[in-house]
Amino acid sequence: MQQTNRAPVITNKDFFIRKITREILSGKWNPGDKLPSEREFASELGMGKTVVHSAFEKLASMGLVDIKPQSGIYVADYMKTGNIETLNAIVQLNGNELSKEVTTGILDLRLAIEGMAFRALAQCRSEEDIAYLRSVTEDIRKCSRGIGLEELAERFFVWHREICILSGKNILTLFMNTTHDVSIAFWVNYLRMYGTSFAIDRLERFIDLIEARDGGGAYNLLAEGIEDYLERLEEQTL
Amino acid sequence: MQQTNRAPVITNKDFFIRKITREILSGKWNPGDKLPSEREFASELGMGKTVVHSAFEKLASMGLVDIKPQSGIYVADYMKTGNIETLNAIVQLNGNELSKEVTTGILDLRLAIEGMAFRALAQCRSEEDIAYLRSVTEDIRKCSRGIGLEELAERFFVWHREICILSGKNILTLFMNTTHDVSIAFWVNYLRMYGTSFAIDRLERFIDLIEARDGGGAYNLLAEGIEDYLERLEEQTL
DNA sequence: ATAACTAAGCTGGTCGGACCAGTAAACCCT
DNA sequence: AGGGTTTACTGGTCCGACCAGCTTAGTTAT
Structure with missing residues (x-):
């Protein structure tokens, strides 16, 4: 029997993206809030900084965070500055x-x-x-x-x-x-x-x-x- | 004198994204063509595989390439399957x-x-x-x-x-x-x-x-x- | 006391190399 | 010549070290 099903493997990156997406859309963080640094997330969750960084790049393209280099990562005012991908994220979260x-x-x-x-x-x-x-x-x-x-x-x-x-x-x-x-x-x-x-x-x-x-x-x-x-x-x- | 200008530094990633974008939109590669592997690009241009991979992720989100895991990266039929980001890329290339x-x-x-x-x-x-x-x-x-x-x-x-x-x-x-x-x-x-x-x-x-x-x-x-x-x-x- | 300067410690961003899990083609045995 | 196995190669993930620039704490000179 051939298994063509896509692997349901949740990678660290995917897990992290979902986690932050949920937290932002649920209101745990508010627009303008400064998030902990990539390093803090990485060490706390036991993953590499590259993974966290890559995840934040995705979250930025989804319009959920603003990345300010050499400063920090801030929760975006996504209802004002978001795009279609933001909408996709919202729709997905609502099943x-x-x-x-x-x-x-x-x-x-x-x-x-x-x-x-x-x-x-x-x-x-x-x-x-x-x-x-x-x-x-x-x-x-x-x-x-x-x-x-x-x-x-x-x-x-x-x-x-x-x-x-x-x-x-x-x-x-x-x-x-x-x-x-x-x-x-x-x-x-x-x-x-x-x-x-x-x-x-x-x-x-x-x-x-x-x-x-x-x-x-x-x-x-x-x-x-x-x-x-x-x-x-x-x-x-x- | 304070220099508030955003750094005109072209990172390897940006350079690579522009290079491939230009090559695809100019017709050097055609839809369906299989591109060289990430490793080949990386070693040829003297950059890390992570950077090349990250660049291709961006190019995929721009609708310019299709990434088939464990197989290769193919030039997308971007006029059929592209999105607004593809349009942005086209407009940018035309100055x-x-x-x-x-x-x-x-x-x-x-x-x-x-x-x-x-x-x-x-x-x-x-x-x-x-x-x-x-x-x-x-x-x-x-x-x-x-x-x-x-x-x-x-x-x-x-x-x-x-x-x-x-x-x-x-x-x-x-x-x-x-x-x-x-x-x-x-x-x-x-x-x-x-x-x-x-x-x-x-x-x-x-x-x-x-x-x-x-x-x-x-x-x-x-x-x-x-x-x-x-x-x-x-x-x-x- | 205050202002200006300096240095240390942060930040995101980059990088290369190691490892994984699949594909696909080359290979060998029948 | 056909079928099953192996092997090389693919994208994907992950790590830890390094880089450059912003921020802030500290220090010095006024």
Whole structure:
């Protein structure tokens, strides 16, 4: 039996990153606080300074700490100066549960990004584009029962990213990828709420509209879908 | 004489990151190509493997390479799988010059993000918010002659980010920060094109509209400004 | 007593070499 | 020629020593 599973080994570095992330997001440290030095953490937790340093580099790129060379490491005002990676960290800590506020924000952005892509693609689409999208969609339908929800969410993300790629607007693709992690969390939620077959049917309706060069129609379908999702979410929380 | 200038010291890590970035973006390596091993780079350039490894971690987060553990490091298909950091790298390599396509994409996104923020803030703004925005704007006007264009661009970025912060929609702030680098490149261009005083006047018009709780008006002002900018850009390139 | 200067002790950052756990290709035996 | 084993090589982790610059405590000169 071949074991292709990724090792669930928690390295010192990962452990440390999670520990500090949790402590900062839970409010144990406050923005502006000066953290103990890398050396103190290293000796206290029995690991090398390089490991601690490398972990702090990651935490800085996540927008959770500010590193001031030759001075110290300070907790960042992450809600002010954070970026998408900060959001990813917050979402992960909440067990991939998205708050309503985050969901709304993400969906509005998605509407802006994908709406543009839909319009552009509807204008420039070739026969090959349509055939390719249909084959990808068929693939998703085929394997939809055999794979986990998270993997299926990834497929949906890739499908929508494909729209951006085919539209020829490279920037949209790059933005789309930036929202990858939170998008996955969203799709898992979506698929749980509407069911797989309903979601796949929608993909096919999108393709039909693009084939008919009806960019506005595709945009509206997307907008309606988002609106309906937010309404359902509203009902759910009541 | 005190030297407060940030050290222009190029570390081995930075040097290596730039070198590989340049080589990949210039097409010396193509997507899918397998790069030499970390050890080869390290010994060839006379630096430690830790440094090379750390640099490749950064390059991976920039979306320029795919690291396959126990196998090798491969050049990524960065236009497909890249993110905003990839865009930053591309913009930086071009000397902060933005292509028309990138500019259009960025501005559409900004309209989506800031438009939302303007509407929200117009509804919930307090007297303190208005007073604060006015004081920030006054600060910009005061120091506008004494500082460089890039620093001024940073001030404009912070002003618009402040709109997101005050609107209470945290997600918008995080998205806004994500576009920081390309936004700065945009603002430098904008200030060069319209002049400083015109740009500051516009900030004050925004404040007036928010004070009057006219979110739609602020949105329109933003939309018109963007439209005009793109038209000018069009003329310029002809 | 106060101001200015100096030196020591911090800080993050770099570095190279050792070790680990997997991959993948070369190898040998059948 | 085919199949199983070995071995070289990969990225990933970790350590402890070293570096340069900031900060502060200490000292000296005014």
